[in-house]
Amino acid sequence: MDLLTAIQSNLLSPAVLFFLLGVFAAVSKSDLKFPDSLYTTLTIYLLTAIGFKGGVAIHEAGIGAVWLPALAAMALGGIIPVWTYPMLRKLGKFSVADAGAIAAHYGSVSAVTFIAATNFLKSIHEPFESYASAFLAVMESPAIIVGVMLGKGALGGGKFSLSDAGVRHALRDAVLGKGVLLLIGAMVIGSLCGKRGMASVEGFFVTPFQGVLALFLLEMGMVAGRRLGDLKKVGIFLLVFGVTAPLVHGLAGVLLGGWVGLSVGGATLLGVLAASASYIAAPAAVRLSVPEANPTYSLTAALAITFPFNISLGIPLFFEAAKLLNA
Amino acid sequence: MNLHPMKLVTIICEAVLEERIVEVLHECGAHGHTAFDVRGSGRQGARSADLVESSNVQIEVIAKPAVAENLLQRLHLNFFQDYAMVAYESEVQVMRPEKF
Numbered sequence: 283m284d285l286l287t288a289i290q291s292n293l294l295s296p297a298v299l300f301f302l303l304g305v306f307a308a309v310s311k312s313d314l315k316f317p318d319s320l321y322t323t324l325t326i327y328l329l330t331a332i333g334f335k336g337g338v339a340i341h342e343a344g345i346g347a348v349w350l351p352a353l354a355a356m357a358l359g360g361i362i363p364v365w366t367y368p369m370l371r372k373l374g375k376f377s378v379a380d381a382g383a384i385a386a387h388y389g390s391v392s393a394v395t396f397i398a399a400t401n402f403l404k405s406i407h408e409p410f411e412s413y414a415s416a417f418l419a420v421m422e423s424p425a426i427i428v429g430v431m432l433g434k435g436a437l438g439g440g441k442f443s444l445s446d447a448g449v450r451h452a453l454r455d456a457v458l459g460k461g462v463l464l465l466i467g468a469m470v471i472g473s474l475c476g477k478r479g480m481a482s483v484e485g486f487f488v489t490p491f492q493g494v495l496a497l498f499l500l501e502m503g504m505v506a507g508r509r510l511g512d513l514k515k516v517g518i519f520l521l522v523f524g525v526t527a528p529l530v531h532g533l534a535g536v537l538l539g540g541w542v543g544l545s546v547g548g549a550t551l552l553g554v555l556a557a558s559a560s561y562i563a564a565p566a567a568v569r570l571s572v573p574e575a576n577p578t579y580s581l582t583a584a585l586a587i588t589f590p591f592n593i594s595l596g597i598p599l600f601f602e603a604a605k606l607l608n609a
Numbered sequence: 610m611n612l613h614p615m616k617l618v619t620i621i622c623e624a625v626l627e628e629r630i631v632e633v634l635h636e637c638g639a640h641g642h643t644a645f646d647v648r649g650s651g652r653q654g655a656r657s658a659d660l661v662e663s664s665n666v667q668i669e670v671i672a673k674p675a676v677a678e679n680l681l682q683r684l685h686l687n688f689f690q691d692y693a694m695v696a697y698e699s700e701v702q703v704m705r706p707e708k709f
Contacts, residue, residue: 318646318664447629447632448629451628451629505660561660562660565660566625569623569625570625570626570629573691573692574691581660
């Protein structure tokens with residue numbers, strides 16, 4: 283399969299098409315609106331389901347197979363802000379706070395982008411390590427911690443301090459926020475229960491999963507669509523950054539994945555995770571701890587540029603790259 | 610009916626701040642609060658309430674005048690500069706002043 287077929291098969295998936303429908307609903311100012319609690323409910327469902335599935339896979343594969351790639355994923359998440367920060371400072375001319383905030387978003391990850399990538403791999407019958415959701419779980423927090431430290435001016439003898447109430451709340455949210463708690467919690471439960479446990483919850487966590495994901499992406503499309511207007515405010519640099527950062531990080535993830543022994547599918551997933559930017563955990567934590575940063579920059583870049591790029595073109599690109607590099 | 614004057618402090622701010630505000634109001638000596646999710650717009654733009662980052666919360670607390678003033682001072686000092694926030698006090702009459 284070549285790149286064009288891969289892109290085409292990705293674009294014609296329910297997930298991507300429902301996302302486009304959501305964007306259209308927002309842009310056309312339709313009265314479609316999800317009840318607030320539904321968005322949260324769908325998030326909880328998706329995180330629990332992939333956490334549990336990942337846990338069962340860890341039970342099958344054994345923790346010995348998981349720790350090295352998981353450690354590599356974690357390190358990659360923590361390192362991405364370290365080099366995006368100076369780029370944003372020097373080339374983008376962003377303030378310390380804004381550069382740290384954007385770096386935190388780009389080092390952290392998007393669960394839905396990851397799920398969309400696993401869907402893509404399944405649709406083209408490409409095998410991958412099912413325990414890859416462990417990478418998602420460990421990549422969420424490190425970048426937020428590093429980005430917040432950078433944004434508080436830790437490099438320039440700034441005011442990063444644990445006695446700051448905002449920083450304390452943010453770090454607790456980053457390490458024990460609902461995303462990490464649900465993912466890791468469900469993963470531990472899944473790894474304790476194994477295949478037998480899976481059989482008992484399959485009807486709820488596996489069979490309806492694709493439908494729930496489609497609904498969630500419809501909502502994501504609306505959330506992203508409402509922010510398209512902000513694209514004008516963020517400047518040309520961030521528009522370019524929103525596409526090049528995922529490309530560079532994605533390739534780094536794919537390479538690292540091959541290097542620690544992941545399959546082509548697994549390396550694709552690590553690439554997609556590295557390429558993705560957080561729009562749930564990072565915004566809240568950064569807002570609390572680096573209030574001087576303008577959330578319009580990081581959120582618009584993550585949601586209105588990088589997320590649509592990754593779920594449409596990024597995923598098939600990283601898959602082709604994984605095939606080429608790890609063949 | 611025996612009514613006693615008290616202050617009602619109303620705070621409308623970014624939802625991410627809820628926990629921190631509740632901490633502050635207890636530190637200032639308030640004994641309780643009511644919070645609800647709200648949406649709207651202001652000087653810092655519309656708050657569409659579709660993500661936590663763009664959601665708003667309204668926190669109400671009834672307190673003695675000195676506590677209310679102390680609370681508004683703290684909000685002014687710690688939050689007004691960096692966050693989208695509106696805070697004001699108004700007169701209310703309560704029946705059981707010892708509750709507040």
